Amino acid sequence: MSLFQRITPKSYILPLHKRSGSVQFFTIIMLMTAMLVIIGAVQISLMNTVQKWKSLIEHQASIEIPSLDENGRAYSSDELNMMTQRVVALLENIDYTRDVQIESTEQIAKLIGPWLGNDNKVLDMNLPVLINFNIQTDDKSFIDQLTSRIKKLAPRARLQTHQKWLDKFLQLVRGIHGIGLLIVSVTLVATLFVISSTVRARMAIYKKELSLIHIMGAHDRFILRQFLIYLSYLTVPAAFLGLILAFVMMSIISALFLNADTAFIPHFGVNGGYLIKLLFIPLVICFMSIAIGSYTVINEMKKMP
């Protein structure tokens, strides 16, 4: 007696697991689950990262007042200071802007350090002024108005709300999401066909045995049970092995390539939250297997008198 028969209930009498095809079916389900889990993890990671980026960047704005005028002449520190104070005063008097802060010279030097070096010489240069603030609206006309008012106070000042590129980035993420969903849908449809054709193939291979037990008085539900036992004994371990395989692969990829501790890079961690979300994928595969298997068997059985 084979291991399959040892672990299945006594009511499992058809040798559906025998003859070729079962190992291939097991492998396909395992790999498809692994693929779906990886796509799911990428989607979740991407969403988490986007959330982090949004929370860090959204509603944040900055104004840069360059240290040179339009003719390339350096503003005096008094001129720069005056323009800065006017802009700050303007921002402080508008309802939609809050937490106005002028970045210190040291902070600006630190920001441009990677390009110009971190020595004290940077501090001797004419550095631009950077004003950070919180903006409570993304209304375009308000931002245009604010820009023109700032330009009147500091003609070369540039307002950066980050909204434009955040929107573009979100559009890109939505595109990646869409592609991910498309791949998930195609994979699910392919899985559906694999399950359905496996059942049909088994029914064709075991036609003689099926018609024998049908003649002996087997009810449709008895025959259905044969297939459900066969499918669940293959699909459940295959789907959960697929989940484990996906976690192993993601852990390796994460350890090798994505181990930077930063909010800006998607992180593939196998933590509780992930696990619960991704556990749904093998469950969906198992449910699909049972549902499609039942539908196919019942449909095929109807062809018998």
Next chain:
Amino acid sequence: MIKFSHIGLRYGIGPEVLSDVNFTLEPGSFHFLSGPSGSGKTSLMSLLYLGLKPTRGEISMFGHDIKSLSREQLAYMRQKVGVVFQDFRLLNNLTAFENVALPLRLSNKSEKQIRSDVSELLEWVELGDYMHRNPMTLSGGQQQRIAIARAVISKPRLLLADEPTGNLDDTIGYKLMGLFEQLNRMGTTMVIATHNQQIMDQFYHKKLVLNDGILTVEEPRNMVHAQGEV
């Protein structure tokens, strides 16, 4: 009682393989079914074990018109019919015991009852020592006895046997017929499809004779030909 009224059967758009077949099987009766190859014997047997639906006519089995039965009820009806196939059709992944136990499992009998009934029957057909063997490891005669045991284990009201003596030598063939007689005496309605004229002459039972899909009924001994009532 089983009654076939004006039964016709065709496969797809082909010609009728059974034409206007009429007969009645009284409870506890014994019939041979004979006819040349291609005369429709297998088709008639398939109709009897409800493996096919007739294209026309009515079949009444054990007081029920089979057309009015649901799939579930048809399955119950099939459980009342035992079939011994010429090629035995044993499941080779199961032991002799499990093969014989199959009809009892289909009718949801308890494991305790299955164990005692199957063991007793396998002892009766002298296969008690082989019950845990795979049918493939047994001889043709032993396989046939398993097939018979499987057909009778659930005490069917109708037993159909397709060429049961076809692969056997005369001695075993007669012994097997003796077994069928014994089952018939216990109340089982029997239909035995056979080509073996010697057997039919030896055992005095009515004959259902098929020729090109047309059924005639022959009485034993004086061979009165009649169409219709048996």
